[in-house]
Amino acid sequence: xxxxxxxxxxxxxxxxxxxxxxxxxxxxxxxxxxxxxxxxxxxxxxxxxxxxxxxxxxxxxxxxxxxxxxxxxxxxxxxxxxxxxxxxxxxxxxxxxxxxxxxxxxxxxxxxxxxxxxxxxxxxxxxxxxxxxxxxxxxxxxx
Numbered sequence: 001x002x003x004x005x006x007x008x009x010x011x012x013x014x015x016x017x018x019x020x021x022x023x024x025x026x027x028x029x030x031x032x033x034x035x036x037x038x039x040x041x042x043x044x045x046x047x048x049x050x051x052x053x054x055x056x057x058x059x060x061x062x063x064x065x066x067x068x069x070x071x072x073x074x075x076x077x078x079x080x081x082x083x084x085x086x087x088x089x090x091x092x093x094x095x096x097x098x099x100x101x102x103x104x105x106x107x108x109x110x111x112x113x114x115x116x117x118x119x120x121x122x123x124x125x126x127x128x129x130x131x132x133x134x135x136x137x138x139x140x141x142x143x
Contacts (some may be wrong), residue, residue, distance in 0.1 A: 001132050002079045003036045009072040020068035025102065032076045033090065040128040052113040059107040065100045072096035080132040086110050086118040088129055
């Protein structure tokens with residue numbers, strides 16, 4: 001089950017010509033998947049301060065398809081494609097109306113803020129992520 005949300009491409013996200021400045025996309029993307037985890041019941045402030053967990057990105061593959069412009073309403077679609085022992089693979093698609101702006105494949109790894117090492121998903125987080133898993137045979141505990 002895909003997660004969807006909308007973000008406006010603001011003036012500060014664009015270069016002087018009004019076209020999206022690509023590093024801004026990454027900042028916006030972090031907000032999208034932070035919001036996704038909050039909808040699962042895991043707000044990042046609680047993960048960081050109480051559970052001492054982090055979700056760094058270890059791989060990110062972006063493909064830019066068409067430019068985004070100041071004022072565009074960007075529709076983000078986030079899909080959980082795979083859940084490993086300590087990682088999760090996400091797929092992102094970003095559109096402005098009927099224009100595909102960019103796509104991304106991302107791997108997050110759950111880490112301990114105390115050891116700074118990968119950590120297995122706690123049962124509650126794994127169960128919540130599994131509810132959004134796109135394909136059943138992708139649940140591979142080997143990663």
